[in-house]
Amino acid sequence: MSDMNELVQRYLTAWNTTDANTRADLVAELFTEDAEYTDPLVSVTGHAGLDATIAAVQGQFAGLEFSLGAPVDTNHHIVRFTWHLGAPGAEPLVIGFDVAALAEDGRIQRVYGFLDQVPAGL
Template identity: 30%
Template sequence: MTDAMTETTRTAPPTGEAADAFAQMERYTRFWNTGPDDERARLASAVFTDEVEYRAPVGFLRGAAALADFRDQFVSHAGPATVRRREEPEVHHGRARLRWEILTGDGTSFATGTDVIEFDEDGRIRAISAFLDRAPAGFDPTAHD
């Protein structure tokens, strides 16, 4: 997955908690778009708590290493892909909603979804609930735990 994000317009730049959360959302997107190298490890330690929990239709994962492995398995199966934001994240009270799209290497839309993200008191991500807004072609939700 490579780094790409949508260009959107905000009426005013975020401040305080929202600014911190927006910065984390930038790093979070970069994490999903970075291959197995030192940059991804640095991003993971800055973005996630040690025991981050990820819940999605494909299953439950715990820890940044499990998320990185999930990303690598996806790319090895589907080929090059990019996660991009569909719009600016919404942030309030230690949570964010991030709407995303996965594009394949040729720019075709693979799937869209929404992540509901929970931050810890230090601003790192402690939990992610991922929802598919538009599942990939042929996706069988009963085939996963």
């Protein structure tokens, strides 16, 4: 379980990393080349699509950070976790959860994201 906890923390770090080169390195390290990411607002495939999605979210929510909202839950090669997006120390603006399926090499192959709380107009 600790490996999955570490993976989720690194995943959230990628979403919080604003330096484009560092973020691209994290995406390549964490995700398979053909990784798929789907949530109610976007569906992308591959490192470039993931990186562009993360950059767009950072642009929309500048200054906010992703954090783990509840304990990580695992089932074989699948992990699910709740996340919060907000100013550090403040109530989260957005709450969601992701389910990620890992490839045999331990990198993320698919992410299915769900939004539980979003601001009006999103």
